[in-house]
Amino acid sequence: MTDTPADDSKIELRSDVTVELVKSSATDSDVLFAARVSTAGEQSLDELKKDPERSKGLINYLMRDRHGSPFEHNSMTFFISAPIFVFREFMRHRVGWCLAGDTEITLESESGNLRRRTIAELYKLWHTGVEDRLPHSAGGVTWHSRAGKWMAQVRRGESNHYLGLYENREAAESAVAEFRELHPSTRLRRLESVRRNHVRCYDEETMLAQRARIVDVIQSGTKSLIKITTAAGKTLRCTVDHAVFTPEGWRKAGELAVGDAVMAAGTGPRPSEALVPPSLRRGIGVWTAMRRQELIKEVDTCHLCGHDFPREQLALDHVVPVARDLAQALDAKNLAPACEPCHAVKSAGEQALAQRGGKIAKAVPDRIVGIEDAGEEMTYDLSVEGPWHNFLANGIVVHNSYNEESGRYRELQPVFYTPDESRKLVQQGRPGKYVFVEGTAEQQELVSRSMEESYVEAYRTYQEMLAAGVAREVARAVLPVGLYSSMYATCNARSLMHFLGLRTQHELAKVPSFPQREIEMVGEKMEAEWARLMPLTYAAFNTNGRVAP
Structure with missing residues (x-):
């Protein structure tokens, strides 16, 4: 590596965010078709020839009475460049791709052992840890070399309890277990949570099984689900936008039909490679x-x-x-x-x-034999480490919905955030009911100077470590959250409305929100693109108090 430490001239300071709509399939007609098919069936295709302006009343009715699923049959993908701390807010509001709580996630240990936990259980353990009841006692069984026997002893509280010498270890362990059973304790021990767990994932080129670390477990709100059933008996309940891996690549669950195939956990012949000489x-x-x-x-x-x-x-x-x-x-x-x-x-x-010889774990095609509605319930999602960003949900390969630029694979660029004069600096009031007001010129100068000095020093340290051969994934730890990063975010109109209701302030909102200004800047730009694509739906959203259906 030939990198050299940074000088101050390399630091770029920005105070804006970038939001670009890179692809979309989202119109007001999508909402109308989805709503009418439930009553008109195949005759709903006739509505393709009609002007959606005629049906603004239907869209307003759906929004007002909280009929949410018709607003999910569309898709928007945004490219976003913003400070890292903005993305931390995004990760709390996953927009679209979600799984039912009873979906079982396949976890894989270092030695290749597999086990399953439901995603709802993973969410609970991820955020609260595990509590386990153990006897409040130490000690156990040791070999007494002088006596040539096994010695059993237990320390409980401040007292040592000698339980005797035994001819074999099993008898000594039985004595210890009996003592602990007779002297129980209500002490709670907090065990390590699931934060070191890895999931079974797959190399999307070779289809061979791999491992990936869990980065986050997210509760995504109550949403409508569909149920996919395969010929092998696997089932997956997810939102229509959730990405599912197929032999042709990634497709949304709502785009799949009976007869299509999804990639699922399976086995294949092991490559006939010679053993390591x-x-x-x-x-x-x-x-x-x-x-x-x-x-x-x-x-x-x-x-x-x-x-x-x-x-x-x-x-x-x-x-x-x-x-x-x-x-x-x-x-x-x-x-x-x-x-x-x-x-x-x-x-x-x-x-x-x-x-x-023998078999090796790999993803194999599994034909879909049934697709049906599966009601509404609380949903969850995982974020997993790259490079593949997929995991097994009830044995079917699915994708996580959040992809951010990774400092593991490329050198991060020295572009940092500093607020301009329009950013209000002083918070007044209590949480949940506070306002921001203008700062003084001295405060503005302090913020700008302190941030720039911190950024220069942090990036210089980052470059020094890279020049010394330290891995990028280690060196990046010194960089502050004011560093700009990039990501792709895919959502549908319903999930975007949930996001905007929480992350923007608006005079028409029934429920007030107090978002951080920088995430609100992103939300405002996403909102402008969505308003252009779906003007009738956007108008109904505002008319009904900016509450997502």
């Missing part, structure tokens, strides 16, 4: 051993079980097994400390993985 395996082992001192601290954490061990009890483990990806065998970033028991278990599993 013994000489190469020995070379990889020598190279790995030479990096023990460099990559394992004197006391370090096993990346598999999360416990701390001295260096002599740790080995360097290939996170992605050599048998799965030989290209990462000599990549130091693919090495992590693992305790001896965990390393032995994982290595045994990798040996099975390396065996010739």
